[in-house]
Amino acid sequence: MTVHPSPARLVAVFGLLVVVLLGVGAAALLIGYASFDAQIVRTIRMPRLALTLIVGAGLAVAGVLLQGVFGNPLAAPSIVGVSASGAAGASIGAALGVAFNSVWLAGIGALVAGAALAVVRAVGARQGRVDSTAVLLGGVAMSLFALAVVLIASPFIDRATGRSFSFWANGSFALATWAGVVAVLPFILVGFVLAIVLIKDLDPLSLDAAAAQALGVDVRRVSTLALVAVVLLVAPAVTVVGVVSFVGLVVPHALRYLIGARTATLLPAAALAGGALVAAADLVARTVLAPTEIPVGAVTALVGAPVFLVLLRRMVLTRSESIR
């Protein structure tokens, strides 16, 4: 595992991520389509690619923030209940007639997800400290509850819109439009800005909250702002493309092995890698069983779960070797 990457290594990794991102982006615009019509590229393929990039970047950065705040490598948007509760908010809003791909629906998703995350955090909080295990277990329960809400709300959503339970639970970029990009982008940009503001305070949280506080970190303020950023980075995106799991879990882990744990380098790398991963996953989802399109969340789970298990095993082995 790398703890202090050399400048050359950092340049190599970031360079590789940019090349992969450009390659996947080009492939996403060209592969799997019968023809190259400028109008179709502009109105259908480009907004789809743009959404995959910003949604993926948001999910991966949210994963970095959650793992930093809770000091737990298993923390991720889909684990702590943010993704599913965002879908619950969106499905309730849609059932009540709020327009898809709108800032309003994105806002409702963010509000519901924020409330759900606040409840989960409160469950794990005691005397100003947060028990991350309780938060993760509470998040799993919240996710199941939220998906039940989606299931109940789904019949009230116009079938012609293409938003079934599977859409919300497993994600899809098939309905991407520029309106969806415009609805999501402001939230994600604010989330990125908050994450950047918090960069210097997140590393000491990897000790424990008490030690970080004693070093001068305002743990309550940093945690609250980081969780607000997570909600803004994830929930509005879910209202447009549904739940895309494993990105926020796997990307930070994989990158830590390559460039170390420092948030200042991990955050931008996660944004690039998350965007590339989701764009690639969408390309696979769209082409592997063409003309049938499979949910993008199924692709990220099929790739992400085994990769995560391998990383987890390596982490366990590394820890057991370090016990002296």
Next chain:
Amino acid sequence: MSVLELQELTLRSAGHTRVESVSAGVHSGQVVAILGANGSGKSSLLALMAGQIAPTSGRALLQGRPVHEIAPGERARQLAWLGQSTAGAEAYSVRDVISWGGICRRGARGNRGTRGTRGTTTATGDATEMVERLGIAHLLGEPLGNLSGGERQRVHLARIWQQRTPITLLDEPDAALDSTGREQLHQLITDTASEGRSVVIVTHDRSWAHSVADEVWVMDAGTLTAQ
């Protein structure tokens, strides 16, 4: 005059009295050792002195203000606290962890904080000297997760000494250290006190407490029985 003054300090939690009406003071340049059996309230008292927890009643005053009400950044410039846990930050390098001791002075006038360990001057010596004094200079590039308990303890001692605070509170800092480490810590505490800075240590080692401290407090069932 006391730099840290305890007035009728009491802590009750989960139906138990952890600390009962403790009144005492720590003077500038003084080394205080707190002794007591397991569960006697030593660590709770130190956490109250550090402002990590709020008292049920009474006050711990730092420069005349209740210490737990002082903002974390300002408090960390006055008072360093090292708890018993050395867990966490496994994926970070020793160099990174030690550098976090400078966070409290980030943005402060005339100080740009501690970005690394080289060339950072402290009152007790620069950071390079500190890691050499604690015998961890060869570990700077290692991940914390690869270190033994004693090595980790030395890293955390180096970290909090980077805060360069007038008061340093240490909860069983000698617990994981070998005899060499204890001697190094003893010398560090003595040098710190000679610079007019105060150190409070919680320990189970009676002889070490009496050798290093100017004053020994004894806790029993939450009360200060000897001073």
